[in-house]
């Protein structure tokens with residue numbers, strides 16, 4: 083716990099790995115389904131991210147490291163040369179606008195559908211997602227995933243490392259490994275979705291092994307200072323259940339602390355939670371905290387700023403906000419000026435493919451022009 087005199091403000095600079103950040107506001111990764119059907123990022127995505135380049139750091143939306151890991155339609159991928167070329171246009175636009183950008187790597191595991199990937203989803207165990215998965219024809223019941231073999235686990239670790247190299251080739255400053263929100267890595271962490279009896283299941287040490295191997299492989303591929311890890315202890319997205327977060331997450335953090343990833347990114351971060359404080363105390367690197375705000379909404383009028391400041395006071399280094407950045411391209415300027423925020427429109431307008439609800443949110447300068 084730091085005190086008010088030593089707590090940095092949201093608008094103070096920070097260091098992340100070898101990057102200098104102009105402020106401590108991070109744009110959280112948000113899937114927006116604007117890529118082509120082949121996973122290639124479209125020019126509209128370059129516009130969207132460049133509009134938000136004043137964030138201290140952008141973490142770009144979940145991108146798929148291999149074909150079977152695809153979750154939903156129009157998700158960007160990062161496992162083929164055409165994906166790299168598409169992302170290059172996005173990172174060029176963000177850099178030209180003065181920004182910095184990591185890419186989130188996400189394998190969906192059981193959160194996927196043959197209609198989306200053309201393949202049967204794979205998972206630690208054949209435990210289906212209870213519910214539906216969005217497809218191009220709307221939501222469809224999830225299928226029973228195929229249990230990954232030991233060989234598939236090894237090749238998937240290698241796919242993450244290759245995807246990370248692709249991301250660097252595409253111009254990203256680094257990657258975030260997604261071990262949160264009920265996707266493949268998180269499925270390995272929970273005893274409800276991981277029923278394996280080999281070395282990748284059972285005990286806490288077994289269930290954290292896949293995430294640890296992915297992070298280490300990615301760090302070895304591109305350098306630990308370019309790698310972050312996202313976790314959501316106790317998070318229930320995608321029907322997740324976890325019984326032993328007080329044991330599992332400290333073990334995961336301890337296992338990774340000495341391999342030196344640049345950051346740990348905690349979803350639903352609560353400064354009063356003992357587990358949050360324990361993670362902060364044992365994590366030597368940068369801690370990004372994504373505050374627990376009302377979900378599905380509405381957002382507080384300040385977009386999460388005061389919750390973010392509470393997290394900084396509790397030892398977080400950076401604060402990630404999602405929906406406030408989605409609706410406010412100039413969020414940093416608005417928060418600095420104490421200006422009102424645009425509300426989020428229409429359930430995020432995912433799956434539309436177009437500008438509406440994506441690149442058409444106004445900035446303060448538009449309002450000033452309209453008033454003059």
Ligand SMILES: Cc1cc2nc3c(=O)[nH]c(=O)nc-3n(C[C@H](O)[C@H](O)[C@H](O)COP(=O)(O)O)c2cc1C
Nearest residue numbers: 110111112113143144349372375403404405406430
């Ligand atoms: C439209 C949308 C898409 C999202 N996609 C992702 C994603 O791709 N990866 C991820 O880790 N979290 C994703 N999230 C969760 C956000 O990163 C963030 O944790 C969540 O919105 C809570 O932060 P907020 O209250 O500031 O919005 C998504 C959230 C939204 C609203």
